[in-house]
Amino acid sequence: MLGSFAVLRKQSLLGDAISHAALPGIAIAFLITGAKDTNTLLIGALISGLIGTFWIKSIVTKTHLKSDTALGLILSLFFGFGMLLLTFIQKQPNANQAGLDKYLFGQAATLVESDVWMMAIVTGLCLIVMLTFWKEFKILLFDADYTKTLGFNTKFIDILITTFIVLAIVLGLQTVGVVLMSAMLLAPAAAARQWTNSLSVMVFLAAIFGAFSGVFGTAISASQNNLSTGPVIVLVASVFVAFSFIFSPSRGLLFKQIRVIKNRRDLELHKTLAFMHHIAETHKDISHPHAIKLLNNFQGYTKSTLQKLVEKDYVQINGNMWSLTKTGFETAANLYTKQSTEDE
Template identity: 80%
Template sequence: MSISEYFNLLWTDYTLRTITLGTAVLGAICGMLGSFAVLRKQSLLGDAISHAALPGIAIAFLITGSKDTYILLLGALICGLIGTFWIRGITTKTHLKSDTALGLVLSLFFGFGMLLLTYIQKQPNANQAGLDKYLFGQAATLVESDVFIMIGVTGVCLIILLLFWKEFKIMLFDMDYTKTLGFNVRFIDSLITFFIVLAIVLGLQTVGVVLMSAMLLAPAAAARQWTNSLGTMVILAAIIGALAGIFGTAISATQNNLSTGPVIVLVAAVFVLFSFIFSPGRGILFREIRFRQNRNDLQLKKTLQFMYDIAKTHQNISHPHAIRILNNFQGFSKNSLRKMEEKEWITLKGQEWSLTNIGFEEAKNLYNQQLKDE
């Protein structure tokens, strides 16, 4: 199946449509909430929570004995929240740092989850098969009702975001100011954390425990490169997340033996890489170009300054001088002299240069500005 065939089938095939819609919605909600996680420097919270949710799934199964997705995910949600609050407890009440707390909760909960999962597997009469799909996720198991749930959660999340927009925004950038304004910081904080955990838990079924953190981070990190405005960033991240979901599903559906989760993550990583390099404001490429331009500009001005020093000792500033005398001064080349001529700072005649009036004025101002700065 080729990519174009896939997009034709998308409108007719139930499974493909459901999965694509599901991953797109998941990408969008993760992108939206991930923006907050990234800006709050809680990027790895997603990683920790997705791992910490595992025992919740196992315990939910042990208690209810049902394999109903929602019951299992409810267990995951509760366990994820416990993990989040324990992380906060460890960092605020002891001297252990947040990285240690995250790593502890991540690995200890996951290990406990593994213990429970293997325990369940050894139970004689349990219909336990399929619990381990949450490790890597299987987008193929998505059904229409799952997608509706995702859309519903995304809708609620959007409403909450719009309602508390200014609170979220102010808390992101200035926690202390928020407190002095009398907002209930703890409540707002818990609200946003709750939704981040909810998004992670929703994603477990599709991309799995291990790769969930990238789902949360990558769209936000990519979007961050293109804008400095929170609103734009959230919208952009949602779009990038959705696109990563769609393309990831498309690629994995058209190839044999490719599970959806890793492909989505790789597509998202490509988006991030592209943004890192090509974003006009912060990207590496344009930054390098600007850096070069500035350096060249500085060199030109240095040369001009040097010429000015020579020219000002003469009555006629346009008195020609040999290019040779610039020799003991680094930073001029045929190219740079030509550029200076283009700017009409100097005129070149054979092996000699002479300063123009424009160039003289420019150099004089340059000098004055330097004096002013001192």
């Protein structure tokens, strides 16, 4: 859901960066409290994810380094630091430490009821905040400068969105793990984007896609041995994306190709008709028959185009001869003036 905003804000890889950046937070929270309580670990992850995000932002605005460099930098450095802490923790005499690395790859099967409740609550919270600030989010998304002139506190809204994205990522970490979280954030939104141009529909669709890939992924992974849940969910989501890329009615590759072919056919039809018009013009009687052979050395001509012209009642065929009908002649004469409007 929140992924829609990330995709539209061209911050897609932010999810990847945050999910890596959350690792040191988890480790530090564990070091401080010494207990493996999910909530404290999540708060740690949240804080370090936020620090990572804002550091990325300040690198991009304050120096000439580009956003991709900043992302890669923060991602790898935070993750490395997290690894350092994790290995450091492993050497500590604390029996509790086992299982911390579960956060790396995620294991949906290890979730307990309280975790699920926690997720449900946070999701609900996201929903409420999103509905209340819907207008602000939308306007900031598409025209940040305009928002500022309208007097909205853009910084506040920006931080709000970012915080919720981070929150969603951190929660998702437990389920699908660090590496695959970015796909969970992106894939449903990218798929939804192909089907609609409206933000609200897109968010709604993304939520549905996300939920479906979650359900299907879990079902597939449960039906077979040795199949971890996270990767399967991600693959299902990727299939959704591929499907959307190819089959979406207005932006999809398939329909684009069909449209290209259709346009080419139309053009050929028009060319043939124009050529016929050109010949017919030389006679006083427009319905004067001409030999089909005449058309043969014209490149736009095929049997099927001629057939189509007949179907449209522009041309009559009599044995080996063709002649333009009245409507055909008029259409051909108006072809060039009309073409621009017709093609729209």
